[in-house]
Amino acid sequence: MSARGKARRRALEVLFEAEQRGTTPDEGITSRRASTAQVINPYTVEIIQGVVAEQERIDEILSSYAQGWTLDRMPAVDRAILRIGAWELLFNDEVPDRVAVSEAVTIAKELSTDDSPDYVNGLLGRIQQLKPTLLD
Template identity: 35%
Template sequence: MGLRRKSRELALQFLYGHDVQEGSCGEEELLSRVNEFCISFQADAKSIPYAEQLIAGICQHRKEIDSLLSRSSHNWRVERMAAVDRNILRIAAYEMQYGEDVPSTVAINEALEIAKRYAEPDSVGFINGILDGLKGKD
């Protein structure tokens, strides 16, 4: 498994817990919680910097990202999506919109591979449809 995949999975795990606990996105508190999370779960030190970049970027742009996802997900409000799906989508949408070195096709493929591992089987098609719609809006 590549380093960036490990970083995305680490970001997903943190964002899932943060989302479920309705955590704040204040920068200082966020960085402290990410640090505690990485220590507690003995995260691979090499995967932490990109995971931190994803987490901070998603928190900074969450309203814009959720708005993009809402427009691409017909009949599904972001807050009603499964927490795992929602955060996989946020990671991919962040990379597609703000990741200068990540092509949209790579962000989508990574999201689908992570969904196969962490989400429900039906979620893969759901995530693919939303991200494909988002890609069409580039």
């Protein structure tokens, strides 16, 4: 697994954990740094800070194009995967769009339900198609 792939997973863990515990992702990063010798990849921090900074806009976009599901009804892990994927698609020009979608689908295959990869692919694929109109 690439360094960026590992960073995405770690960011997913922190975002998911923060939501489940009702804390902030920053508290999650601080806690991990204090309780482990594990080095947190700078890209993990960039993803988390990016998702937090753009979460309102990301959630608005996800809600607008999610068919049949509100954000609240989605599995929490899918919500976090979609937020990371949408952030990479819309706000990180260093990651090619197809890579952002592919990485999100791969994580969904490994960590979520059997239906999640197709749903993540469909929703992020739609956002990718509409990207030029979403960032006005």
